[in-house]
Amino acid sequence: MKRYSAFSIFREALRNNSGWQRAWAAPEPKAQYDIVIVGAGGHGLATAYYLARNHGIANVAVLEKGWLGGGNTGRNTTVIRSNYLQDPSAAIYEKSRSLYETLSQDLNMNIMFSPRGVMMLAQTEHEVRGYKRTAQANALQGVATEFIPPARVRELCPIIRIDGPRYPVLGALWQPRAGTARHDAVAWGYARACSAMGIDIIERCEVTAIRSNAGQVAGVETTRGAISCGKLALVVAGHSGHLAEMAGFRLPIESVALQALVSEPIKPCLDVVVMANTVHGYMSQSDKGEMVIGGGADGYNNYTQRGSFHHVEETVRSLIETFPMLSRLKMLRQWGGIVDMTGDRSPILSKTPLGGCYVNCGWGTGGFKAIPGSGWAMAELLAKGHSPLAEAFGLDRFREGRFIDESVAAGVAH
């Protein structure tokens, strides 16, 4: 694989761009792999990448029923932050955020990580208290955040309406090294790096059954033939429940639709990410100038990748209250992704009742930010059988009542 560099761009400019290679290979599936990962989204590809890079296991296949990064990896609002309340969450999300800092160099692919800062608005007295508590917790966890007063909010984000009649801005939880990245590039970068290390990425290959032998996973049946494997990792977000049923167990997960929308492009006016959880909406401005807007999730199970219209209306209505200048903006596109929600709104990285079968799911509305950290921990779990970062996120936490309750502390509107 040729390295990308400023020199390669210059050289290809002189050669009419005739020397670019495929970013990743398209191999036929082999009959047997050490580890099969189902799902070539960000989490699945990152898992494969760290398996090869950190643990030297490269006899790995990543199976994808559609196209690479075509699920939630390509459907999110690209926010990266780690200002969580609970210690296990802060550890894995901060690991992830810190990996994002150097990911472009590690993958030799510009993922456009932009640490522009994330501001979570406190619009009620309860939120002020909650975010002050989170800021203190973050200080103990080694995550750089601070609670900032309204004057500083206005300084960082001049277009915001500080003294709105219903939900005035009373302050914000500010994480200066949080931000955004180019979501597709993250998937492409991991895929390219995986392919270069000899990992097979097999697209348009849907898993139709999971084979087991005496309580131990034996392989998978796919639309491109049977593949046997030593270990199996299900990293399929919203479709985890569907695959778990194939493997013969159930997960404490329900799949719902979460929507986002973008406006027409406008001149630069917002250089931070603003989240307003009381009114269920968050927003950033893309490099193209579009306002990228996310809202709340639907309350009922849904696999259709489209959400309810009234949620769009609620999100936009509340954002206009906080950002009055948006009221004349036209919206260009709206889309939905299927998110896998657990009871405590924390992910599951765990072994399962089927021996050799592992799951990585339940990231719910906040999976994109976790891609590198999740891959790092999942690779360790697959290679060694345990991982310090993943330990608290086991399935047994539901039986034992050790919840990692982020439903009140999490940033996005759940």
Place this chain on the structure above:
Amino acid sequence: MLILTCPCCGIKADETELAPGGEAHIKRHGPGSSDAEFEAYLFTRANPRGVHFERWRHAYGCGKWFLAARATDTLEVFGTYPATSTAVPDAILSRIRARRPDWIKPDRIKPA
């Protein structure tokens, strides 16, 4: 937009009028049950990509709970029935089978 007919008041209500209440027909496991049964009752849920049975409440209407049979992959509604039903009515089962001949009524699978 999802539209369900409330079996209590007979009104065709859209989802802004309704509050979703999660999976239907869950058996409560209380004192004397095993840890696994209680965990399953509290947390494990059917999450099919297809036919699903749910509880709903006509929150901004008559206020009553009811049950609905719905497809999660197409948003097709097979029918609604009273919350007092302990099993899915035959009329709704036959409507589902007419629309989806391959559908097999699931038993509860062992929880993780």
